[in-house]
Amino acid sequence: MAQHNERSGFIEEVGLLFEGLGVTRMAGRIMGYLMVSDKEMVSFDELTQVLQASKSSISTNLKSLVHLKFIKPISVPGDRKTYYMLNPDLNWETYFETRFELLKRMLMLFKKGIDLRVNKKDKPATWINEAINFYEWISLEYPKLLKKYRERNNNPA
Amino acid sequence: MAQHNERSGFIEEVGLLFEGLGVTRMAGRIMGYLMVSDKEMVSFDELTQVLQASKSSISTNLKSLVHLKFIKPISVPGDRKTYYMLNPDLNWETYFETRFELLKRMLMLFKKGIDLRVNKKDKPATWINEAINFYEWISLEYPKLLKKYRERNNNPA
DNA sequence: TTTTTAGTTCTTTTATTGCAGAACTATAAA
DNA sequence: TTTATAGTTCTGCAATAAAAGAACTAAAAA
Numbered sequence: 001m002a003q004h005n006e007r008s009g010f011i012e013e014v015g016l017l018f019e020g021l022g023v024t025r026m027a028g029r030i031m032g033y034l035m036v037s038d039k040e041m042v043s044f045d046e047l048t049q050v051l052q053a054s055k056s057s058i059s060t061n062l063k064s065l066v067h068l069k070f071i072k073p074i075s076v077p078g079d080r081k082t083y084y085m086l087n088p089d090l091n092w093e094t095y096f097e098t099r100f101e102l103l104k105r106m107l108m109l110f111k112k113g114i115d116l117r118v119n120k121k122d123k124p125a126t127w128i129n130e131a132i133n134f135y136e137w138i139s140l141e142y143p144k145l146l147k148k149y150r151e152r153n154n155n156p157a
Numbered sequence: 158m159a160q161h162n163e164r165s166g167f168i169e170e171v172g173l174l175f176e177g178l179g180v181t182r183m184a185g186r187i188m189g190y191l192m193v194s195d196k197e198m199v200s201f202d203e204l205t206q207v208l209q210a211s212k213s214s215i216s217t218n219l220k221s222l223v224h225l226k227f228i229k230p231i232s233v234p235g236d237r238k239t240y241y242m243l244n245p246d247l248n249w250e251t252y253f254e255t256r257f258e259l260l261k262r263m264l265m266l267f268k269k270g271i272d273l274r275v276n277k278k279d280k281p282a283t284w285i286n287e288a289i290n291f292y293e294w295i296s297l298e299y300p301k302l303l304k305k306y307r308e309r310n311n312n313p314a
Numbered sequence: 315t316t317t318t319t320a321g322t323t324c325t326t327t328t329a330t331t332g333c334a335g336a337a338c339t340a341t342a343a344a
Numbered sequence: 345t346t347t348a349t350a351g352t353t354c355t356g357c358a359a360t361a362a363a364a365g366a367a368c369t370a371a372a373a374a
Contacts, residue, residue, distance in 0.1 A: 007273055010266075017266060020259070024362060035270040040280045044321065054364045059322060061362095080320055080372060086284040092291040102177070109167075109174060113192040116164055123197045127243040134249040137306055145302060149294055181332060201351065211334045216352060218332095237342060237350055 007036045011051075023068070026053060027061040031070060034086050041074050041083035069095075093146040100142055107135040164193045168208075180225070183210060184218040188227060191243050198231050198240035226252075250303040257299055264292040 011032035018028025029051050034042060047058050065071045072087040110132045117125055168189035175185025186208050191199060204215050222228045229244040267289045274282055
């Protein structure tokens with residue numbers, strides 16, 4: 001990192017945390033920099049310099065962050081540069097809804113597991129049924145939870 | 158796979174799904190086999206054979222599944238073999254609570270981000286504050302949700 | 315039209331990780 | 345005590361993926 005201060009530490013932390021979230025460490029660093037930069041939007045070139053990374057890596061990772069709707073590209077007429085900012089339209093509920101897909105897949109799989117068993121009352125069957133019980137419940141409650149948040153925020157007190 | 162039937166397909170599916178959950182594909186296959194096997198418990202050796210995998214891979218993955226409390230080793234006196242079964246004591250609420258840790262880490266990080274900003278009212282600050290708003294809310298609701306499930310199941314109707 | 319700027323895309327390098335094979339350990343059986 | 349069984353751990357290999365480097369494209373500026 002070019003500058004060694006609290007911010008570069010923060011940027012690395014975001015990098016590591018986002019890495020565990022499925023994007024690359026570099027994508028996380030970009031998010032981190034956008035969060036602590038004093039500018040509202042940051043150019044491609046600035047990112048390569050401050051993150052000491054290659055253009056190719058920055059390019060690829062910016063694309064993926066745009067695709068995930070984490071950031072938003074800004075183009076200004078008469079300026080060939082593209083700027084990027086944290087996407088104000090990102091809503092976290094929607095992001096969390098993608099997690100819901102995984103829950104449903106898990107549920108489907110457990111049900112298929114039961115179907116494939118000869119004995120549907122023994123210990124493994126009981127284990128699977130308990131999983132089904134939980135996943136069925138959470139698959140029902142999870143969207144409710146997000147809906148509740150959405151309502152609270154769209155109809156503020 | 159030794160036998161080509163619906164079950165081996167299922168086992169592969171579990172492998173892929175669990176892979177996305179942070180364990181290895183092989184660990185997922187073991188889970189899959191334990192789910193569709195007609196036996197209540199399965200030996201180390203049986204796993205190497207039915208999954209056509211090396212002893213080392215099976216050994217390592219069994220250890221990790223035991224550590225994650227997904228499975229339980231069973232030893233029988235007078236029998237040197239160790240058997241494994243789906244852990245009846247696994248409770249999914251507890252498993253999901255580990256997800257909660259990540260939520261808290263995200264929240265902490267966003268708060269740190271705000272602290273590091275000079276301007277705490279501009280667009281990036283607003284973006285972070287919205288994230289904080291969401292994560293603060295879900296960090297509060299998430300444990301409630303799991304508690305509700307626990308109560309429903311410990312006090313069955 | 316030529317040159318510079320800005321960024322993309324393709325190829326190569328490097329690091330990580332899962333798995334196999336083999337050597338090793340412990341324990342029960344012969 | 346020796347041998348066979350059951351499983352662990354260490355080493356090496358193969359596959360994957362992130363990032364760098366370099367070649368390429370598009371468009372504005374000179």
